Amino acid sequence: MNYPAPEWLDIGPVEQLPALGARTLPVQGGDEIAIFRTANGSVYALINKCPHKQGPLSQGIVHDTSVTCPLHNWRISLITGQALGGDTGCVPTIPVKIEGGRIMLSRAEALAGVG
Amino acid sequence: MTDTRPHLVVIGNGMAGCRAVEEILARDKSKYRITIFGAEPRVNYNRIMLSPLLAGEKSFAEIVINDHDWYADNAITLVAGDAVTHIDRAAQTVMAKNGRVERYDKLILATGSDPFIIPVPGHTLPGVITFRDMDDVDAMLKASEGGGNAVVIGGGLLGLEAAHGLSLRGMNVTVIHLMPTLMERQLDEAAGWLLKDALEGRGQSILTGADTAEIVGANHVEGVRLKDGRLIPADIVVMAVGIRPNTRLAKEAGLAVGRGIHVDDHMTSSDANILAVGECVEHDSKVYGLVAPIWDMCRALADGLTDNHSGYKGSVTSTKLKVAGLDVFSAGDFSGGEGCEDIVLRDAARGVYKRVIVKEDKVVGAVLYGDTGDGNWYFDLLKRQEDVSDIRGALIFGQAFASGGGASANPIEAVAALSDNAEICGCNGVSKGQVMACIGGGAHTLDAVRAGCKASASCGSCTGLVENLLAFAMGDDYAGERDNKPMCKCTSFTHEEVRSLILAKTLTSIPQAMQELHWMTPDGCSSCRPALNYYLLCAWPGEHVEDPQSRYTNERMHANIQKDGTYSVVPRMWGGVTTPNELRAIADAADKYKARLVKVTGGQRLDLFGIKKEDLPAIWADLNAAGMVSGHAYGKALRTVKTCVGSEWCRFGTQDSTGLGIKAEKMTWGSWMPHKFKIAVSGCPRNCAEATIKDFGIICVDSGYQLLVGGNGGIHLRGTDLLCQVETEQEALDYCAAFIQLYREEARYLDRTAPWIERVGMEYVKARIVDDGVGRDALRARFEFSQSFSQIDPWAQRAAGEERELHHHIAEIRPFRVLEAVA
Numbered sequence: 001m002n003y004p005a006p007e008w009l010d011i012g013p014v015e016q017l018p019a020l021g022a023r024t025l026p027v028q029g030g031d032e033i034a035i036f037r038t039a040n041g042s043v044y045a046l047i048n049k050c051p052h053k054q055g056p057l058s059q060g061i062v063h064d065t066s067v068t069c070p071l072h073n074w075r076i077s078l079i080t081g082q083a084l085g086g087d088t089g090c091v092p093t094i095p096v097k098i099e100g101g102r103i104m105l106s107r108a109e110a111l112a113g114v115g
Numbered sequence: 116m117t118d119t120r121p122h123l124v125v126i127g128n129g130m131a132g133c134r135a136v137e138e139i140l141a142r143d144k145s146k147y148r149i150t151i152f153g154a155e156p157r158v159n160y161n162r163i164m165l166s167p168l169l170a171g172e173k174s175f176a177e178i179v180i181n182d183h184d185w186y187a188d189n190a191i192t193l194v195a196g197d198a199v200t201h202i203d204r205a206a207q208t209v210m211a212k213n214g215r216v217e218r219y220d221k222l223i224l225a226t227g228s229d230p231f232i233i234p235v236p237g238h239t240l241p242g243v244i245t246f247r248d249m250d251d252v253d254a255m256l257k258a259s260e261g262g263g264n265a266v267v268i269g270g271g272l273l274g275l276e277a278a279h280g281l282s283l284r285g286m287n288v289t290v291i292h293l294m295p296t297l298m299e300r301q302l303d304e305a306a307g308w309l310l311k312d313a314l315e316g317r318g319q320s321i322l323t324g325a326d327t328a329e330i331v332g333a334n335h336v337e338g339v340r341l342k343d344g345r346l347i348p349a350d351i352v353v354m355a356v357g358i359r360p361n362t363r364l365a366k367e368a369g370l371a372v373g374r375g376i377h378v379d380d381h382m383t384s385s386d387a388n389i390l391a392v393g394e395c396v397e398h399d400s401k402v403y404g405l406v407a408p409i410w411d412m413c414r415a416l417a418d419g420l421t422d423n424h425s426g427y428k429g430s431v432t433s434t435k436l437k438v439a440g441l442d443v444f445s446a447g448d449f450s451g452g453e454g455c456e457d458i459v460l461r462d463a464a465r466g467v468y469k470r471v472i473v474k475e476d477k478v479v480g481a482v483l484y485g486d487t488g489d490g491n492w493y494f495d496l497l498k499r500q501e502d503v504s505d506i507r508g509a510l511i512f513g514q515a516f517a518s519g520g521g522a523s524a525n526p527i528e529a530v531a532a533l534s535d536n537a538e539i540c541g542c543n544g545v546s547k548g549q550v551m552a553c554i555g556g557g558a559h560t561l562d563a564v565r566a567g568c569k570a571s572a573s574c575g576s577c578t579g580l581v582e583n584l585l586a587f588a589m590g591d592d593y594a595g596e597r598d599n600k601p602m603c604k605c606t607s608f609t610h611e612e613v614r615s616l617i618l619a620k621t622l623t624s625i626p627q628a629m630q631e632l633h634w635m636t637p638d639g640c641s642s643c644r645p646a647l648n649y650y651l652l653c654a655w656p657g658e659h660v661e662d663p664q665s666r667y668t669n670e671r672m673h674a675n676i677q678k679d680g681t682y683s684v685v686p687r688m689w690g691g692v693t694t695p696n697e698l699r700a701i702a703d704a705a706d707k708y709k710a711r712l713v714k715v716t717g718g719q720r721l722d723l724f725g726i727k728k729e730d731l732p733a734i735w736a737d738l739n740a741a742g743m744v745s746g747h748a749y750g751k752a753l754r755t756v757k758t759c760v761g762s763e764w765c766r767f768g769t770q771d772s773t774g775l776g777i778k779a780e781k782m783t784w785g786s787w788m789p790h791k792f793k794i795a796v797s798g799c800p801r802n803c804a805e806a807t808i809k810d811f812g813i814i815c816v817d818s819g820y821q822l823l824v825g826g827n828g829g830i831h832l833r834g835t836d837l838l839c840q841v842e843t844e845q846e847a848l849d850y851c852a853a854f855i856q857l858y859r860e861e862a863r864y865l866d867r868t869a870p871w872i873e874r875v876g877m878e879y880v881k882a883r884i885v886d887d888g889v890g891r892d893a894l895r896a897r898f899e900f901s902q903s904f905s906q907i908d909p910w911a912q913r914a915a916g917e918e919r920e921l922h923h924h925i926a927e928i929r930p931f932r933v934l935e936a937v938a
Contacts, residue, residue, distance in 0.1 A: 011926045012935045020638065020664035023925035035925060039638040040454055056680040059668035061641035064504065065475050068641035070668040070676050075641070077502060079475075085505050103925075110928060 008097070008104040011035070017043065017103070022058040022067070024048055025105075030113035033094055034058035035103065036078050038065055044078035045096040045105060047113070051076070051089025120148045123420075124209055124217050126199045126364065127225030128153025130162055131393025131409050133181050135223055138417030140189055146421060149191045150217055152209070155248060156196030158182055162248070163406060169252050169280030202368040204386055221420060224365055224376060224384070224391040228358040228404065233268070237330030243352045246277045255351065259284035263350035266290075266339045268327055270297040274355035275314070275438045281353070282319055289320040289347050291327055291339065293356075301434045301445040306468050306484040313441055313466065322347075360395045360402055375402045380426035381419035382412055392416050398427060405432050433494040444490035447480035447497045448472065455479065456637070460511045469511055476504040489513035507635070508604055530583040539584070540577045545570040550581060554588045561585065579607035603642040605634050610646070610863040617654050625651065625662055639665075646864035649751065652787060653859050656901035663918065669749035672921060673909045674731055677724065682731060684710075684723045685748035686738045687784065690758045690776035690796075691719030700741030708734045718755030718793065720746055728922050735910035744908040747784065751865070753855075754793050756780035757805065761798030761815065770815035772798035775844055779813075782848055783855060785906040786898070789862040789871075792855065793827075807835045810858075810868040811851055816840070820847040824854055824880065825872035833869040836877045839885045853884050853891040856898035 017023055017037035025033040025045075034048035034057050042065070048058050055071030065078045075084040076091060083089040095106035123139070125132045128151050136149060153159075164178035186193045197211040202222070210216045230245035232238055244254045255277070259265070262285050267278040270292025282288045290297075296307030297314075311321045326342040330352055338348045360375035371377040371385035375397030382390045382398075392412045394404055403409065408430035415427035433446030449472050460469040471493060472480035477500050481493040492514040496503060503510055512532075535548030545568050553568040564581055565571055571581040579601060586593045601607050608616070613632060622628040625647050629639060639647065644665035652659040663671050674682035686701065701721055705713050711725035726734055735745075747754060756779050759765065761772030776796040783794065795806040796813040806812030812823035812835050819842040823835035838854070841847050857880070862871040872880060884891055913922070927934045 009928065009933050011933060016920065016925050018664065018920070023920065025925055025928060027928040030928070033928075053678060054680075055678075056676070059672070059676060059680075061644060061667070062664065063638050063640045063644065066504070071678060073641065080502075082502075084502055 007107055008099075009107050009110060011103040011105050014043065014098050014101055014103050020062045022060075022062065024056075024058045025110075027110060027114065030111060031092075033105070033110060035096065035105075036062055036067060038062060038078065042078075043096050043098055043103060045094040045110075046076070046078065046081050047092045047094070049091060050074055051083055051091050052087065057091070118148045120146065121220035122218060123147035123149045123221045123223065124219035125149065125151040125223045125225060126209065127151075127223075127227060127393070127395075128155065128159050128193065128195060129225060129227050129393070130159070130180070130406065131227065131395075131413065132223065132225030133159040134410060135225060135392050135413040135416050136189075136191065137181075138413045139420055142417055142421040142423070144189075147221070149189070151186075151191055151193050152197065152199045152211060153193065153195045154198035155250070157249065158186070158193070158195070160249070165246070165249070165252055166276035166280060168249075169246075169255060169277065170283045171280075175249070199364060202364055202389075204368055204389070207388065220388065222389045223416070224389065224395060225393045226361040226364060226395045228394040229361045230354060231357040231359050232354050233327065233356055235327055235329050237332060237336070238354070240330055240332050240336050240352075241334065242332070242336030242350065243330060243354060246273050246353055246355050247358070255281060255353065256284070258351040259286050261350075262286060264289070264348045265351050265353065266347055266349040267353045267355060268339070269353075269355035269357070270294070270321065270323065271355065271357065272298060272301065272434070272436060272438065273358075274353070275310075277353045277355055278314075278319055279438070279440070281351075282317065286350075288318075289322065289349075290314075291325045291341070291347070292321070292323045293326055295324050297321065297323065298438070298443070301436075302443065302484070303449050303470060303482050305470070306443065306445075306482050309466065309468055309484050310438065310441060310443065358394070358404060360397070362395060365389075365391065365395070373397045373400075380415065380428070381424055382416040382427060383419070390416055390420070399429050401429060403430060403432065405434065408432060431494075431498055433490065433497075442483070442485060442487040444483040444487035444493075445481065446490070446494045447478070449480035449482050454637075456635075458507070458511045471511055473503065473507070473510075476502045476507075478503055478510075527583050527587050530580060531587050539580050540570040547584065550584050551588060554585060559585070559589060559593070577607070578609075578612070602646060603640055605629075605639050605643050606632060607635075608632055611861075613647070614650050614654070614860075617650055623651060623655055623658055624660070625665060645670075645751075649787060649789065649864050653901070656904045659904075663921075667751075670751070672728060672731065673735075673745055673749060673913060674726065674728075675749045679725075681725045681727055683748075684726050684731070684734055684738075685716060685720055685746040686743035687746040687780075688720040688743075688755075689780050690756055690773050692758075692773060692777065693721075697741055697743060700738060700743065704734050704737050707737070716748070716755075718748070719757050720748075720755060722748070729924075732913045732916075732919065732922055736914035739908070739911050739914055744784075745910040751788050751790050752792065753780075753783040753786050753788065754791050756783070757793070757795040757809070759796075759798045759803040761796075765798055767801060768798035768815070769817050770798060770820070770844075772796040772804065772813070772815050775813065775815075775820075775847065776804075778844070779848060779851055782852060782902070785908075786855065786859070786902060787905065788855070788859055789864050790867045792858075792868070794851070808832065809835065811854060813847055813851075819843070822847060822850050822854075825868045825877075827867050827869045829867075831869070833873075836872065838881065849895050850884060850891070852898040853894035854880070856894040856901075857883055859898070859901075860894075 022034050022036045032048040033045050035045045037043050048056050050057055050069040052074045055069040057067050059070045060067040066075050068075050074087050077084055081091040081093040094109040097104045159181040161178045161180050167173040197213050199209045199211050201210045208216050208218045230247045245251050265281045265286040265288045267274045267290045270290050278288045278290045296304050297310050328340045328342045331338050336349050336352050338346050340346045362372045362376050365376045366372045376391040376395055378391050378396045378398050382392050384391050393409050411430050412427050418425040436443045455472050455474045458471045467485040470482045478496040483490050533547050537547045539545055539547050539550050549568050550570045553564050558564045558567040571578045602610050648662050648665040668676050674684050705723050708726050708730045710723040714722045716722050756776040758773045758776030762768035762770055779794055793809045794811045795804040795809040797804040797806045798815050806814050808826040808828050814821040821840050822838040824838045826835035827833055
């Protein structure tokens with residue numbers, strides 16, 4: 001049977017995300033995703049790889065709308081995925097929204113890396 | 116010969132109508148036969164320039180945009196002074212007042228807007244005029260010939276322009292404004308107040324919060340009565356309270372009309388053959404009264420009419436004006452609100468007020484008064500939604516200082532540009548001139564300035580400005596306090612100031628510290644947050660509540676992150692001593708959790724590499740079960756105590772260095788420090804434990820124990836300095852505890868002991884630890900108190916399930932389903 005694939009994937013309740021923190025979401029056959037929550041409650045999702053040396057951004061310190069990579073302190077915008085400051089590079093972003101207290105992730109982008 | 120091209124008829128010979136035609140011609144010169152109807156009997160002129168015309172700064176010829184030649188050259192039929200009165204959509208014709216009928220293929224409505232007249236009694240009296248077109252200007256000029264009194268109702272842009280012009284023409288002008296501040300739609304309260312002050316300085320009377328009751332006069336205007344009873348004499352009254360889109364023709368023709376004529380992204384109305392553009396339209400629920408959006412609309416309209424549909428996406432508007440010769444700029448949203456931060460610069464002497472509103476690292480609004488040079492730059496940042504976090508510190512000083520990122524932002528030039536009356540210290544009301552005089556009088560340090568003129572002596576948020584003034588005044592001579600940098604760009608306080616304020620103000624949490632200490636960012640950065648967390652836990656060991664999000668990942672995860680994102684695990688081996696049982700447990704753990712490398716560390720212990728974050732609690736549970744605890748190899752904390760075998764085994768050994776090392780490690784483990792902290796104990800001066808490059812080293816000699824401090828390996832190798840020699844083990848341990856506590860309490864976060872001692876000097880350390888016995892005991896006691904809270908094995912806590920979410924994925928995506936984590 002073939003059901004139409006939903007556009008948004010329900011990842012779970014938003015309370016699972018600590019403020020100023022992140023959780024990881026492995027994608028079978030694809031790139032692991034990091035889901036971040038900022039101080040004011042906004043939620044963002046990036047591929048969990050720093051554009052510099054693939055450091056796990058989910059382990060970085062979240063401040064304002066950026067995360068500082070734990071490996072070499074690159075600062076990455078949670079909004080655009082762009083490296084900030086003097087560094088250049090970009091990590092893919094995945095559209096994410098909160099609906100009824102659940103984290104909803106855009107299916108197309110989440111599965112973009114699945115070969 | 117008959118022209119068979121489609122006929123384009125434009126109603127409105129103003130700025131929008133003519134600009135739309137220009138845009139169409141620029142794309143396709145010959146596609147349409149064009150007829151333009153204009154109600155005014157003249158060619159297209161720049162309505163914005165009516166103010167300079169009224170003020171006598173420009174002539175009509177100078178404000179003409181398209182003269183008769185333009186119409187002739189482009190074969191445009193201009194029907195000027197004959198307004199269109201009716202549109203017949205079925206017949207596709209328009210009819211003008213004098214009976215002229217034109218059939219159209221495409222019709223553009225560019226009817227603009229009409230001034231709004233408040234219907235107070237007397238509003239129809241002769242002498243009540245609006246400020247909208249050339250006829251109005253002529254009427255005002257005529258009225259001003261005899262001087263007399265003018266009342267302008269409306270303190271918005273248009274009203275102030277009219278007031279300025281009439282004032283220059285020699286009239287005695289009073290502005291009546293309903294709202295509490297002038298130009299409240301473009302300016303915030305502060306800028307509105309400055310503007311009022313300046314206009315009053317030029318002889319105008321400005322009445323704000325004034326509501327017009329009636330316009331009085333027998334056959335002509337004689338005055339305006341306010342609701343509070345005041346009567347202001349007037350020979351003319353200019354109504355400039357606002358404009359509303361002119362939609363009469365469209366409404367009568369049955370087109371969809373709201374506040375303006377409804378149009379889609381291609382400026383097409385509800386009738387596919389009728390388009391509309393300019394102030395008369397409503398696009399996406401918005402009506403515009405500024406010129407920039409109208410130009411955008413004209414481009415989209417022309418693109419559509421020449422079969423290249425681009426679409427109008429709405430406009431973000433800015434206002435850059437000279438009101439009565441005063442520069443004013445505003446853009447975006449300056450109402451503030453949640454998540455918005457204000458950066459404000461006031462220079463009262465130069466009459467400058469700048470306010471930039473930043474939200475989530477982006478400029479969302481700006482209000483400039485007196486100096487609008489950077490208005491376009493702010494507007495550009497706003498439109499491009501550019502991240503300004505890197506230039507935030509210099510943002511308010513403008514592009515010249517902030518462009519190119521933080522590196523080229525020169526705050527010293529910025530303070531140099533301030534006038535002497537510019538306020539530096541808001542708390543104590545100290546101006547730049549006073550600070551400079553204080554420096555000139557010999558105050559060459561921050562403390563001297565604080566003592567001398569009180570600047571930066573209260574809340575301290577202007578410390579950065581004062582330091583910049585010191586640097587500006589003294590040049591290279593002000594090198595003494597280079598070390599005294601703010602913690603990071605989130606604050607102007609130094610590490611030392613933050614630490615002393617945490618104690619003085621009893622600050623116990625990071626958000627509280629940021630609020631009380633005027634943090635300039637909403638939630639700090641990756642530099643100040645871990646520092647603040649450490650300073651708080653050091654200050655309040657009993658009360659401190661950890662903020663895991665302000666820990667570096669290694670300390671949050673209690674393991675060392677490696678370049679592939681896995682972690683390494685180092686169990687504690689007291690004094691570098693282990694047992695077969697411990698080794699077996701380590702070997703089993705290495706197998707079970709597939710450690711890809713087992714390495715002996717420089718600190719005499721074993722490091723298991725390649726452990727996944729999910730496996731950490733389990734491997735810790737296994738190591739705990741064999742009696743081992745966290746080695747804190749990941750922390751700004753006590754790392755290892757390295758020892759040699761000492762007198763128990765070594766033929767040269769003078770004391771039990773291994774035993775002393777174990778005692779030292781049992782005493783100090785678990786303590787958080789400004790940076791990593793290493794101890795070593797060597798049993799004789801041959802120093803096999805390399806105690807002379809440790810933060811605290813002990814070299815055993817026959818007569819006792821030499822205590823050494825401030826060494827490290829690393830990039831800048833530094834050998835230890837001799838602190839003193841003591842006779843007993845207990846003294847060695849007591850001095851060690853006191854030294855550690857002094858370092859914990861006074862060093863900057865991320866300073867190891869070596870740079871800290873370089874800065875404060877060995878004499879100071881000796882004075883505190885060696886000479887001051889009472890102080891030493893107090894330090895040791897504070898260390899022990901702190902340790903009573905910190906000697907809890909974090910691995911055991913995690914193995915027992917604390918903060919398990921740190922080690923688990925939130926969910927997992929597999930083809931066709933999402934697996935939620937089991938809570």
